[in-house]
Amino acid sequence: MIRKPQNTVVRFLKKFNFLIFFFIFLLVGLVGAFFWWRWAVGPVDLTSAEVQIFVIKQGEGGKSAAQRLQEAGLINNAWAFRVLAYLLGLESQIQAGDFQLQPAWSARQIAEAFTHGTMDIWVTFPEGWRREQYARRLVANLENFAEEEFLTLTSHKEGYLFPDTYLFPKGASAEQAVAILEGNFAKKVPADWEKMAATQDLVLAQVLTLASLVEREVDQSQSKSIVAGILLKRWRAGWPLQVDATLQYAKASQACQSCGGDQFDWWPLVTAADKQLPSPYNTYQNSGLPPGPICNPGLDSLKAVVQPQETDYWFYLTDSRGQMHYAVTAEEHAANIARFLR
Template identity: 40%
Template sequence: MDQADPKRYIVLNSSQKKMALLFVFIGFFVVFPILGYFYYEIGVERPAQGFKETVFEIEEGESVSAIAKRLNERGLVNSELLFTSYLIRNNLQSKIQAGVYQIPPGASVKELANIFQFGTNDVKLTFIEGWRAEEYARYAASKLKRVDYEEFLKLAKNKEGQLFPDTYYMNIESDEAELVEKLTQTFDAKTKDLFVSPEFNSLGLTKSQVINFASTVEREINTAEDRPVVAGILIKRFKNNELIGADATVQYAVAEKNFCATQDNPAECPNKEQINQIDWWPGNIFAEDLEFDSPYNTRKNLGLPPSPIANPGIESIKAVIYNVPTTYNYYLTDAEGKAHYAETLAQHNENINQFLK
């Protein structure tokens, strides 16, 4: 083996090697830990990069690593490792409470850990587009201890169509009045610009009629691109003094009849246990249902239902205001939710045979 060329390499003698090892030892066991310590101490106090208050939810049983990952993805911590290390070092893993939190802008790791230890009184509520007031009542009563099904309906039923479907964070002590007020205030805030727009002013419909149509569109069609077209067809029927003929209104009427939603005959109304099992939108509509004598049945009666049949989302309201006029007079949706249109009844019957049988 060739010896190292002293002109090309620095050859350490025994004492120099010992000194080099000492420096490595000092660096590894002294300098690096000191640097790590200062990085940790500064890091846990350093504000995150978020500049606005943010809502963050911790699920029941969620692991610290999962929480840290989501915090990092949302930009609420500067390092997953730093957040996890702080909890472990301070023995806080088991003290993190599930709940919905309002995270202040620029909160540090230490501040977040402190916030998450004390839980929250907020409850997350998600109301779905197209739910009717009874579904709101059933859901809210299951989430908020001070909300009663019947009491909620008393306040909400005449607000049908204006209970805005969205995700809300309500104090667990909220009652029916507070929740209904929140839902309707959100509706007003979300729709106020729509109801002063030039398109609304030239539509020839009142605000109540737009909401009524939107509730039907929400239940009739699922795809965003088809809603304005279907809205145009329904509005054309209405203005031509034809039957609106929407199956969703039949579903609503049948549920009213079967489940006594109006409470006209309390002796036959379902109890609270039965209410939880009710399907407010029966999938099967029979021939006798189409002839059911209800003012909500637009297959039988001219005009709009007396009130909205559900609570529409913002896109369905927009679909009515910005509806698309076409030459189509009929529509249906197949098993996959795809819409098929027709100009004549004969074409519509062909679509029925092709897509629904």
């Protein structure tokens, strides 16, 4: 019985020692976490004067961007950067574009830089647009863009301005914009396309012209190769192509001598009278291909021309719902017109 007080003291000392050890361990952990966090969100190199251009892609997620920042040597830890951006309420404010960043900046400075105005602007050009439509979109998005200079520089480049989403400097000149568009065309339509064109006894310029017709005439990707086959067959047989989109191109070009503004209809409805329009682009009055592309086609239309589908059809039309209807004879085509267009 006389040993109980001693046992109680021993147990108390053991508990006390455990608590001391626990609090010391906790304190060391907190101090370690503090210094780790300070390192993780601090500058990679405070003495560096280097400037890097970092691009956040359109639609890119925060996880991907943070990982690339770490790989580029601009932040110490991708996870800490994302947590910091969330805690600061900046995660939803990050913009796409390109930014001038420095390894000497903290993670907070970099996160805040992403929420300010970007150096560049993302601009999208849909398939089937004319160069004038490109010009209007550039005017709407870039600072003091020289529209007339752009139109002059692209006067012989219809079809070569590849439809895509581009990153332009805010203050890009017309010459810079054209160079960016041409550079992307060279990537998307490389030199081996000349070989692909040759399989159909065509050169690239002819492929672009035919593809531009397909682009404007057909909405459904699966129908493009059929229409391309029909147009190639008619052209080789010496038939007029009779493509309404060429009349739209000619009609709008003649109506617009100095037509700025965004409301101009570059693809107007075609009337029976328009088939008499005096224009080299009138494929009702002139046989052969038009002088050049009538728009800037996408890859689907280009592929349709170099890989056309052979059929017995010589005629086609698109109804009001966008559905294609084909015919072998002129009589069948006339019946389709009466049924689907009147």
